[in-house]
Amino acid sequence: MKKLMHLFVLIFLVACQSNGIVLKTRNVKTLDTDFSKGRLGLEHSITLEDLEKFHGHMCDGLVVGYQALSEVFKLLYPNEPVDRTNTRIVSKSSPCLTDAAIYLTGGRYQFNTFYVFEGIQGLFVVQRIDTEKTVMVTMNQGVKPKEIDRLGSLAVKGELNSCQLDELKSMEDDFSEFLLKTNPAENFKVSELSDFQWKPVLKNDFIKTDILNKYSPLCDH
Numbered sequence: 001m002k003k004l005m006h007l008f009v010l011i012f013l014v015a016c017q018s019n020g021i022v023l024k025t026r027n028v029k030t031l032d033t034d035f036s037k038g039r040l041g042l043e044h045s046i047t048l049e050d051l052e053k054f055h056g057h058m059c060d061g062l063v064v065g066y067q068a069l070s071e072v073f074k075l076l077y078p079n080e081p082v083d084r085t086n087t088r089i090v091s092k093s094s095p096c097l098t099d100a101a102i103y104l105t106g107g108r109y110q111f112n113t114f115y116v117f118e119g120i121q122g123l124f125v126v127q128r129i130d131t132e133k134t135v136m137v138t139m140n141q142g143v144k145p146k147e148i149d150r151l152g153s154l155a156v157k158g159e160l161n162s163c164q165l166d167e168l169k170s171m172e173d174d175f176s177e178f179l180l181k182t183n184p185a186e187n188f189k190v191s192e193l194s195d196f197q198w199k200p201v202l203k204n205d206f207i208k209t210d211i212l213n214k215y216s217p218l219c220d221h
Helices: 002-018 048-055 060-076 095-105 146-156 162-180
Strands: 028-033 040-046 087-091 114-116 124-128 133-139 188-193
Touching (some): 028 060, 048 060, 048 095, 060 095, 060 133, 060 162, 095 114, 095 124, 146 162
Antiparallel strands (some): 087 124, 124 133, 133 188
């Protein structure tokens, strides 16, 4: 499945280029220190494919996290790379969203720059530490097909058979394709928060939903 999704992304990228379609997912420019005790100044350019390698597979949630945070960075770091030594983030518990949060911002719980809290209204709350400017990003209503969430909930409960899981994956792949070729600004809203208080929550019993069906047999038709 992972190879098929990766092949889909590559084919989609080539098809878009050949048909003149401009993909709306841009690389994320980041700023880090240059060694274990080093100075700030090392720049990287992170792609969606880089995030896929960190996460383990490509999926719609990963595209959502990547594009949502790309919109956030426009406000927190306009016309400059994202300083991963100067950013902290609160994320929903989704495996896809949390991996996007950690990888793109450099946030870690043990360094007081990352935690998970289902009580936030958006996908992420992100703060630039030096200015304390804080924003929340949400997905606009109607962007994501409701059927994906409905079937996803059933999959978490183990109530989808193998063929139904394949149908869900196909729907998520279609949603990923939609996101990749539309402007993220049309799908996500970034709002500044004036009264946000950083209150880390330590909780380690969230369900890692992307591995619950790992032993499901292949669909036989």
